[in-house]
Amino acid sequence: MGSSKTIVWFRRDLRIEDNPALAAAARDGCVFPVFIWCPKEEEQFYPGRVSRWWLKESLVHLGQSLKSLGAELVLIKTHSTVAALLDCIETIGATRVVFNRLYDPISLVRDHNIKEELVELGISVQSYNGDLLYEPWEIYDERGHAFTTFEAYWDKCLHMQMEPVSHLPPWRLVPAAGTVMKSSVEELGLEDEAEKSSNSLLGRGWSPGWSNADKALTEFAEHHLIDYVDCRLKVGTSTSLLSPYLHFGELSVRKVFQCVQLKQLLWAKEENNLKGKESVTLFLKSIGLREYSRYLCFNFPFTHERSLLSNLKYFPWNDNQVCFKAWRQGRTGYPLVDAGMRELWATGWIHNRIRVIVSSFAVKVLLLPWRWGMKYFWDTLLDADLESDILGWQYISGSLPDGHELERLDSPEIQGSRFDPEGEYVRQWLPELARMPTEWIHHPWDATIAVLKAAGVELGINYPKPIIDLDLARERLMEAIFKMWELEAAARTSNTNGTNEVVVDNTDDSENLAIPKVVLKEKVTCPTNSSNDQRVPTNQYSQNNPAYRKRSKYMEDERPQPDKLHNDDNVVGTSRKDEDLSSTAESSSAKKQATSRCSFSVPQYCSSSEAKPMQECESSDLRQPWQAEIEMEQSSTKDGKQSHFIV
Numbered sequence: 001m002g003s004s005k006t007i008v009w010f011r012r013d014l015r016i017e018d019n020p021a022l023a024a025a026a027r028d029g030c031v032f033p034v035f036i037w038c039p040k041e042e043e044q045f046y047p048g049r050v051s052r053w054w055l056k057e058s059l060v061h062l063g064q065s066l067k068s069l070g071a072e073l074v075l076i077k078t079h080s081t082v083a084a085l086l087d088c089i090e091t092i093g094a095t096r097v098v099f100n101r102l103y104d105p106i107s108l109v110r111d112h113n114i115k116e117e118l119v120e121l122g123i124s125v126q127s128y129n130g131d132l133l134y135e136p137w138e139i140y141d142e143r144g145h146a147f148t149t150f151e152a153y154w155d156k157c158l159h160m161q162m163e164p165v166s167h168l169p170p171w172r173l174v175p176a177a178g179t180v181m182k183s184s185v186e187e188l189g190l191e192d193e194a195e196k197s198s199n200s201l202l203g204r205g206w207s208p209g210w211s212n213a214d215k216a217l218t219e220f221a222e223h224h225l226i227d228y229v230d231c232r233l234k235v236g237t238s239t240s241l242l243s244p245y246l247h248f249g250e251l252s253v254r255k256v257f258q259c260v261q262l263k264q265l266l267w268a269k270e271e272n273n274l275k276g277k278e279s280v281t282l283f284l285k286s287i288g289l290r291e292y293s294r295y296l297c298f299n300f301p302f303t304h305e306r307s308l309l310s311n312l313k314y315f316p317w318n319d320n321q322v323c324f325k326a327w328r329q330g331r332t333g334y335p336l337v338d339a340g341m342r343e344l345w346a347t348g349w350i351h352n353r354i355r356v357i358v359s360s361f362a363v364k365v366l367l368l369p370w371r372w373g374m375k376y377f378w379d380t381l382l383d384a385d386l387e388s389d390i391l392g393w394q395y396i397s398g399s400l401p402d403g404h405e406l407e408r409l410d411s412p413e414i415q416g417s418r419f420d421p422e423g424e425y426v427r428q429w430l431p432e433l434a435r436m437p438t439e440w441i442h443h444p445w446d447a448t449i450a451v452l453k454a455a456g457v458e459l460g461i462n463y464p465k466p467i468i469d470l471d472l473a474r475e476r477l478m479e480a481i482f483k484m485w486e487l488e489a490a491a492r493t494s495n496t497n498g499t500n501e502v503v504v505d506n507t508d509d510s511e512n513l514a515i516p517k518v519v520l521k522e523k524v525t526c527p528t529n530s531s532n533d534q535r536v537p538t539n540q541y542s543q544n545n546p547a548y549r550k551r552s553k554y555m556e557d558e559r560p561q562p563d564k565l566h567n568d569d570n571v572v573g574t575s576r577k578d579e580d581l582s583s584t585a586e587s588s589s590a591k592k593q594a595t596s597r598c599s600f601s602v603p604q605y606c607s608s609s610e611a612k613p614m615q616e617c618e619s620s621d622l623r624q625p626w627q628a629e630i631e632m633e634q635s636s637t638k639d640g641k642q643s644h645f646i647v
């Protein structure tokens with residue numbers, strides 16, 4: 001063991017096992033584990049109530065584990081992370097700071113800047129891969145380009161050599177002496193007094209903390225993995241439920257991967273275990289989707305505020321607060337959608353298929369800006385994870401080459417009969433429909449008065465009528481798409497050489513949930529940079545690269561003339577007061593924020609896998625890729641059109 005004093009900066013790697021930063025620090029001498037909570041730096045992506053509850057519980061758990069190994073986890077609440085780190089460095093006389101990397105657009109920039117600041121002051125800084133199977137800069141195609149479809153990306157990953165779990169938990173930690181201004185876990189303010197009673201219910205269903213994550217993985221691998229292929233097909237059943245653990249880094253993804261692969265090996269010896277094989281492949285693909293979400297955020301930053309493809313740039317969103325509220329409260333009149341939204345509000349978790357159904361409904365039926373939905377999920381999900389959330393919303397909104405097409409609109413009624421055939425899920429979350437016969441449970445509006453009366457359902461009184469007729473919604477969606485094409489064509493005409501694209505999308509004109517502006521500046525190379533160290537996004541693509549434009553269903557000259565776009569009288573177009581930490585999850589109405597035309601700097605893309613200095617440029621959309629379908633299923637929609645699903 002060496003004699004250095006190292007600060008271990010914990011963030012979303014709240015575990016002891018397979019924690020490379022902690023292992024490196026423990027190997028080299030005294031450690032000073034610290035968790036710094038800086039709400040100001042979280043900006044609009046300040047975590048929601050349930051996510052903060054999880055974090056608080058997990059910090060307590062980690063603190064106890066570190067204590068039993070000999071070191072205390074120091075908790076600090078601050079207005080500046082770098083100032084807090086500098087305070088720790090000075091107090092204990094540390095010469096080194098270590099941490100595990102994060103890849104969301106906010107952390108990428110913040111960590112890079114902090115690192116440079118510390119290095120300039122002569123402090124050694126090292127970062128490690130504690131979150132991924134493969135670093136985003138390790139996976140490129142043969143031309144050195146980032147992959148733009150999940151299948152190709154994942155195929156490449158599966159053929160790569162993977163580092164085995166090599167970081168055994170330290171058996172003892174030597175604490176570095178020093179006293180800093182620390183906070184108790186209560187003082188961090190992760191849980192308001194008013195939130196405590198709601199949060200106490202969460203404790204009945206979930207046990208945060210890295211050793212509980214371990215138990216959850218074992219339980220899943222031993223008893224439920226085999227049925228994973230079926231769980232993906234029925235809402236109301238459980239998948240692994242590992243997402244909150246993975247989000248907070250309580251579980252090493254390498255360990256999950258290896259544990260599941262081991263099962264595959266064991267099952268391979270058993271005859272006729274096709275189901276096990278299918279389940280393992282599908283589950284590993286899910287883990288791959290999480291990897292891919294980080295990959296896209298790294299290679300195509302700004303995806304949290306702009307669609308990857310520019311196809312939604314001119315989409316005439318319906319910025320209707322009344323519709324947004326009905327969707328949030330589960331009062332759309334479509335039972336499967338409402339059940340999902342009620343479950344989300346009550347428990348902070350919903351099945352992937354329900355996430356797809358409710359998010360598609362928001363975007364395609366209600367025409368709500370996808371960024372509103374993304375922010376609401378962020379505010380309410382227990383596993384709220386910026387990269388996965390971005391990925392999910394872009395997938396359903398036609399923004400990815402291998403995602404759903406924008407014009408595809410599935411009927412919640414048909415989805416209900418497929419994924420909740422007995423109506424159990426709807427009955428569980430919509431008690432007002434509990435006595436509805438199965439035949440009508442997913443479309444109560446078609447039931448006779450006598451049936452409704454016998455079930456105690458009064459449409460429009462104790463359960464809403466459909467917020468919009470689905471056929472009308474289809475028409476509106478197509479009108480909106482035509483309008484988008486029209487605006488797109490007009491913009492092309494006024495900018496024929498294509499080099500001077502306007503840096504806005506039309507959601508900037510509507511009520512906008514201000515999303516952090518991230519500015520990457522050209523900087524000097526960090527002296528501590530090594531090939532294993534953190535990289536920052538490099539330039540990949542020209543935003544006008546036609547290779548990544550999703551093919552439209554209609555050829556240009558086949559497009560029908562658009563009718564006048566539907567205008568909702570209820571549109572509320574007030575501008576929003578800019579507020580930090582705003583949440584769309586507030587029960588009555590979303591907090592207001594300033595509407596601003598987004599004008600910000602993003603890195604320009606060129607083709608290279610080598611780290612290159614950042615360039616500042618004005619841009620908006622990064623036309624790009626995304627996530628793949630984990631399973632392509634055929635489902636008939638009402639009008640007989642075939643459709644396929646992610647999940």
Ligand SMILES: Cc1cc2nc3c(=O)[nH]c(=O)nc-3n(C[C@H](O)[C@H](O)[C@H](O)COP(=O)(O)OP(=O)(O)OC[C@H]3O[C@@H](n4cnc5c(N)ncnc54)[C@H](O)[C@@H]3O)c2cc1C
Nearest residue numbers: 239240241242243286287289290352355384385388389392
């Ligand atoms: C609109 C939308 C928003 C989403 N927002 C989030 C989010 O904020 N946080 C989040 O963790 N997941 C999100 N997902 C992905 C997915 O729904 C959840 O990861 C999954 O339902 C979590 O349940 P599980 O742990 O039982 O997953 P399992 O099915 O058991 O999968 C195992 C793990 O794989 C990962 N995974 C599975 N599916 C996906 C996926 N489609 N994308 C990325 N990772 C995946 C998760 O880490 C998950 O824990 C979103 C999906 C959609 C469609």
